[in-house]
Amino acid sequence: EVQLLESGGGLVQPGGSLRLSCAASGFTFSTYAMFWVRLAPGRGLEWVSSISGTGGNTYYADSVKGRFTISRDNSKNTLYLQMNSLRAGDTAAYHCAKPHCGGGDCYRPPDNWGQGTLVTVSS
Amino acid sequence: QSALTQPASVSGSPGQSITISCTGTSSDVGSYNLVSWYQHHPGKAPKLIIFEGIKWPSGVSNRFSGSKSGNTASLTISGLQAEDEADYYCCSYAGSSTLVFGGGTKLTVL
Numbered sequence: 001e002v003q004l005l006e007s008g009g010g011l012v013q014p015g016g017s018l019r020l021s022c023a024a025s026g027f028t029f030s031t032y033a034m035f036w037v038r039l040a041p042g043r044g045l046e047w048v049s050s051i052s053g054t055g056g057n058t059y060y061a062d063s064v065k066g067r068f069t070i071s072r073d074n075s076k077n078t079l080y081l082q083m084n085s086l087r088a089g090d091t092a093a094y095h096c097a098k099p100h101c102g103g104g105d106c107y108r109p110p111d112n113w114g115q116g117t118l119v120t121v122s123s
Numbered sequence: 124q125s126a127l128t129q130p131a132s133v134s135g136s137p138g139q140s141i142t143i144s145c146t147g148t149s150s151d152v153g154s155y156n157l158v159s160w161y162q163h164h165p166g167k168a169p170k171l172i173i174f175e176g177i178k179w180p181s182g183v184s185n186r187f188s189g190s191k192s193g194n195t196a197s198l199t200i201s202g203l204q205a206e207d208e209a210d211y212y213c214c215s216y217a218g219s220s221t222l223v224f225g226g227g228t229k230l231t232v233l
Contacts, residue, residue: 004168035222044126044226045161045169045212052220059220100159100174109159109214109222111180113168 002026002112004096009117016086020117022079022096030054030074031102035110036081038092038119048094049081053104064090086121093118127152127213127225134231140201143228145213146194151223153194157216160189160198162209163227169212173198200230208232 008020022034036048049070050059058070069082079096094117097110128146135141145158152158160173171180173189176196188199196215200207213225 033220037222037224039163044129045214045224046126047222047224050220050222057220061221095168100171105220107220107222108157108216109174110169111159111171111174113161113170115166115168 002098004098004112004114006094006096006114006117009094009119011120011122012086013123014087014121016121017082017084018086018119020081020083020094020119022081022114024077024079024096024098027098028102029072029077031104033099033104033107034070034072034079035097035099035107036070036079036094037097037110037113038090038094039116040089040092043092046092050107051079057105083119086119088121091119091121125223127215127223129211129213129225129228131226132229132231134233135200135203136233137203137205139203140199141203141230143198143200143211143213143230145196145198145215145225147196147215147223148194151194151215151217152191152196154218155216156191158189158191158196159214160187160196161212161214162207163212164209203232205232 098112100111161169163169217223
């Protein structure tokens, strides 16, 4: 059974930083690209970032480009999201998600999601 | 990276059918047969209910069905049940290893 468990969320002041983690199990982690997706209060889901299975290719939404960094440690089956220069608009539940295809460089919409970790940016 | 357009809310009585639309562009929904639909109860992980526009994952009821015409995908739920009350989101592959989501539709079962 695929399991994705996010952690690292919390309350942070504007301009601050947080690092989110996503522990994956139940599938061969290194052979799948991965996503971060967020759900903000009163807004819909928003794709944040993608990373290839090897970690060599990364992609970002314009809203976070230059501030967020996605990475992974395949030896630990863990996905990360380093978030810097946080803004109030980044307040959301952050979900990691696995694409509905393997091969490391496939980015079809997800089939499995974690429950999310809540990030609140406020002074 | 503009969001797909969904109605904010829909409602129906038990046993009825409802349809939720998801309108994108020729760069996302219209270009790929890679639209998925998710059911989301707040605080839980979103659940995949339709993929590739029309296919069911194992274990998902066939009361859920999907379709696509041009730049618009649709989700139909037939035989509404109280447990269907949730938020529903569409998602399309948008090229260049990116995804685009809809704004979400709140389904109320009257």
